[in-house]
Amino acid sequence: MPSTVVHAGFALLLAAGLLANAYDRKALAVVLVIIVIPEIDTLLGPIMPGAHRTVGHNVVFPVAIALLLLYDTRLRDRSALRDRFDDWGVRVAWVGLFAHVFAHLFLDWAHLEGINMFWPIHDEFFRLEGELYLSTTEGLTQTFVEIAADPESGETTVDAGGTGTTESVHVSNPVEPDAATDTPSDEPVDRRFPIAQRGWRLYLVLVGVFVVVARRFQADLPAEE
Template sequence: MPSTIVHAGFALLLAAGLLKGAFDRRALAVLLVIVVIPEADTIAGLWLDGAHRALLHNLTIPIVGGLLLYWDTSYRERSWLRDRWGWWGVRVAWVGLFVHVFAHVLLDYAHLEGINAFYPIVDRFVRLEGELALSTTEGIVQTFVDVDLDVGVASEDGTDGIAADVGVTGTTADTHVDNPVEPSTAVEDDADGPVERLFPVAESGWQLYLVLSGLFVLVARRFQDRRERDDR
């Protein structure tokens, strides 16, 4: 799975582009905490089967959080967030929500067994897997969503056979995503020898590239901010 360091590297890239006027150490600290929090569901996996990539790796939480944030900052006569933290707090809150979704949840959506997208409302892991291409003979070709329409062919329940594959991989009852707290070898009854707990940093070239890019942008942004202050 993408390591926490990879998630943080991507978060730094997003922060550099979105935190205009609020890019400071305090904001970065808040965003890094937000991007790390979802990994806490690995600990919950010790008591709840399939908790990792489900309990805190879903879209239900950011959807509810986004609605509450929009209600507080747009509809209330006095916004609690704006009164307490000002415009800085509102901007960091929205960027934090964006970072949580794109730098963590959806990044895991495209890796290994994916995420339990709408847990606990719907217990179903889904994974983003496929390709999108423009073919000179077949036109636009995509395999991310595979729809099979067997019109006129009766299925077992008497209806026409219609099937859509959106990358479903399983449920919390039968899906386990390897992690340092609960490695795959530890959950196998017949595992012999010491259990290897792997703490990944970068599992591929693109992940290392993302981490280094995030660090580079962070340092470059700090130098730019310092030069702008000196020019004033």
């Protein structure tokens, strides 16, 4: 699965492009903290089956936070967030939420067993897996969402990449690694803290760091006279 380091590298790229006038070290730190927070659900594994990729990896809470931010910053006569942190805080909050969804949740959605997308409203893991292509014989084809009709009953089923529920899905993590059935009980448990298990993931981390460093050394364009 993508490690927290990979999520952070992707988040740095998004932050560098979206923070605009709010870009500073404090803003980057806030975004990185937001990226790390979802991984806390690994600590709940021993007391809640399937907690990892569930409690901190769903779209229900981000949507609720987005609605709260929208209400506070756009609909209220006076924004509590803006009063406390000015426009800087508003931009950082929105960018942090955006980075959380696209640099963390949706990246995990495409790996291993996916994420428990609509928990706690609906308990089911979904994985983004398939292909989209244009064929000279089949036309435009996609397999990410497959719709099939039973020829006998006529019932239509939709497969959007469901992989199971919290009772049947376990995503290996340092707190609860997958234990081999033939490993003696007295052998030490191999707890791996992933950094970059694929070349493209290491590349993403390095590019994110490079962009942040490069932006620091960029000079502002001279003002037009």
